[in-house]
Amino acid sequence: MSRFKRPSEDKPIKIGSELIDRGEQIRVEIPITMLATQGALSMPIEVIAGDEDGPVLAVTSTIHGDELNGIEIIRQLLPLLSPSILAGTLIAIPIVNVPAFMTQSRYLPDRRDLNRSFPGKKSGSQASRIAFTVMEDVIKHCTHLVDIHSASAHRSNAPQVRASLNKPEAAACAKSFGAPFIIHSAERDGSLRWAASNIGLTSIVYEAGDAGRFDRDAIDTGLWGLLGVMDHLGMISARDLHIKKLRRHKPEPSKIYESTKWIRATKGGLFRSQVETGQTVERDQFLGFIADAFGEGMTVLKAPRAGSVIGITRNPVVGHGDALVHIAYN
Ligand SMILES: [Zn+2]
Known part of the structure; x- marks a missing residue:
């Protein structure tokens, strides 16, 4: 018996119009907004539902449209996983803020910050609607969240996990990530981490590298960090993935601040x-x-x-x- 049960125990997860049963791997496109040309804009989501039940982990990236390292982390993570080696479900959203990503901007075209717009409203601004869709279609199915960011423009961040260290399970997830630094940080109103925590998810943020580029160290640390969290949650066995062979360097224990x-x-x-x-x-x-x-x-x-x-x-x-x-x- 797993320690974690998803909110809708044993029922298939419904994302957009798709029902995902245990043992299935599927890519879903959920409509998020309409362009000025009246073309539809959608958000691609990969779901891997393990053969066995377990936690439901959301991995999200690019809530700020120019923070790209998480996209590459997710690209490298997905081929390592399959339903047969997974207990629980991974829901990966490599690009949450599709309109801002398309314009290579941190913010949405109306200058709103998506990471101050959660949990959002069905009939609010574009930011509010995207936030609402992410919460309703993904986050409410989940037990855990890792949200991936990079520094804002013209800045660089050392790989670091940010978490509320007064919450024991968030602190344990942060440690299992194995980043060089763990920073205690309160959840900021309107952020995805805050909104997810408010509905009961264990939520951490991984911050690394610069905006507008792929950073090898940030990506390597993030990839192994996600595998470390999934191992900690009992979703995978690190041995199954030959992590020891694949790992380029063994992480040191994180410095906690x-x-x-x-x-x-x-x-x-x-x-x-x-x-x-x-x-x-x-x-x-x-x-x-x-x-x-x-x-x-x-x-x-x-x-x-x-x-x-x-x-x-x-x-x-x-x-x-x-x-x-x-x-x-x-
Ligand atoms: Zn960010």
Whole structure:
């Protein structure tokens, strides 16, 4: 007997107009919106329903349309799985925000942030309708969620899991992911993680790499992270997948942090960073300097406390107050 039962025990899962029975693998297109040309726009979803019952894990990516690493993580994950080796069900949505993905933008065409629009409404804005569809057609069937993001434009994130560490099962999932960093973070109103948690799912976010590109390290860590979570949930046996053979490097135990702080520009100018994502820093360590084009008018930035660099700006041209270096600390 599995530890987890999906909400509709033993009934087939219905996504869009498709009924998915145990032992089936199917790709579903659910209609999400209509273009100005009156063409329909749909969201592709892959469902793998294991031969055995178990948890129902949603893996979602690209809620922000320019955050692409999760798409590649899902592409590499799916061929490793099949109903015969799976207990429970995987529902993978590589591109949640299809309109924003098409315009290579973080936001929807009306500038709304889809990740502030959950759980959405049937008759609301485009963002609200997409959020509602994702909740109704996918999330309400699920027991667990891993939502994949990257840094926003001109920034880079070290591979990290964000979770509410005061929730034991979320903390356990976060640890099983095996990313270099786990960051305690409260759920933000309107986000998918928040809306999923509110209806009882165990939800974590994986953040890694930059917007607008595939990052090898972010993708490798994410792929093995998802397999680690599925192994933890009893959905797969890591041995079945020959993970030891496939794994390029064994992850170290995650560094766990309770808090984060952005070090901001104390003046405008050009920021010359002296640190990289993933590295540890000591209190008062030199992080870089801001100066004008000639190197004059210099201000030095130092770490206010010891921790790890989990994010950094990639754009050296900075205005007063811009976020430069993201440090996680305890
Ligand atoms: Zn994002």
